Amino acid sequence: MFEVSLALAAALIGAAFAAGFVDAIAGGGGLITLPALLLAGASPLEALSTNKVQGTFGAATAAMAYARAGHVNLRGQIGAAVLAFGCGAAGAALAGLVPTGWLRLGLPVILIAIAAFFAMKPGLSDDDRAARLRPATFSAFVVPLIACYDGLIGPGAGSFYMIGFVVLAGYGVLKATAHTKLLNFASNLGGLLTFALYGAPWWVVGLAMGAAQIAGARLGAQLAMRIGARVIKPLLVITSTALALRLIWQML
Numbered sequence: 001m002f003e004v005s006l007a008l009a010a011a012l013i014g015a016a017f018a019a020g021f022v023d024a025i026a027g028g029g030g031l032i033t034l035p036a037l038l039l040a041g042a043s044p045l046e047a048l049s050t051n052k053v054q055g056t057f058g059a060a061t062a063a064m065a066y067a068r069a070g071h072v073n074l075r076g077q078i079g080a081a082v083l084a085f086g087c088g089a090a091g092a093a094l095a096g097l098v099p100t101g102w103l104r105l106g107l108p109v110i111l112i113a114i115a116a117f118f119a120m121k122p123g124l125s126d127d128d129r130a131a132r133l134r135p136a137t138f139s140a141f142v143v144p145l146i147a148c149y150d151g152l153i154g155p156g157a158g159s160f161y162m163i164g165f166v167v168l169a170g171y172g173v174l175k176a177t178a179h180t181k182l183l184n185f186a187s188n189l190g191g192l193l194t195f196a197l198y199g200a201p202w203w204v205v206g207l208a209m210g211a212a213q214i215a216g217a218r219l220g221a222q223l224a225m226r227i228g229a230r231v232i233k234p235l236l237v238i239t240s241t242a243l244a245l246r247l248i249w250q251m252l
Contacts, residue, residue: 002205003205004040009205009208011036012033012037012205016033016054016058016212016213017213017216019054019055019058019213020214020217021223022216023055023059023184023216024217024219024220026159026239027157027159027180027236027239028155029055029213030055030154031156031242033054033209034048034154037202045195048092048095048153048154048195049196049198050205050206052154052188052201053202053207054206054212054213055184055188058214058216058217059158059182061213061214062217063184063185065218065221065222069225071178072178072181077182080138080143080183083139084150084186084187085186085187085190086147087145088150088151088187088190088191089190090148090151091152091153091190092190093194094148095153108244108245108248109244111156111244112241114159114160115236115240115244117163117167118237125229126172126173126174126175126228128171128172131169132169138168142164143161143183146161146183147186151194157187161180161184162180162236173229174224177232
């Protein structure tokens, strides 16, 4: 039934639950699932593709949970989500064509900078601040860059959306997390549709992991909404640092 043994499938489903929980709060769930898929024997393209299958379920679940609680207006984000969908698809189309070695060299530095920002920046809370970019400007220039990265590589995209909303859009930490999820879902879905054309995903494993992502994302979103910045900030620091260290380890 599964593309892998039952034991490996169970391990991947467990990894997806943990990833859904972490991703709903701070992003970075791909830090858990992508290496797990590679260790299970997936090729890089299969791993990226299957990661999109299961990640789409988690991001959608978290987006709906935040919307139901009134933390984000999904209709107000439709334009940005459509743009993220298209750029995510474009990024995935470039996955086999564009050399990403230079990007991987810079990513650990960027992720460590994100971790340091959230760890040391005073006054970060769930309260909004003055925006540095208008919503239309943010959607036109920031969203496409992150969405394209999400389609091209993936892990860390949620953290990038998050810091964009906090630093440039002026959102409080919880509001930024809530708005990140719909865009993450859109760029994930765009990437998935492109990868599906290659026939690369492990569909049965990906769908089983997707079910676990739904459960983890629900739990993570509920915790984030109950505690807010007090749980989001530390977890964002941990996931960004861990992803940076994994990338450095891969290079070495």
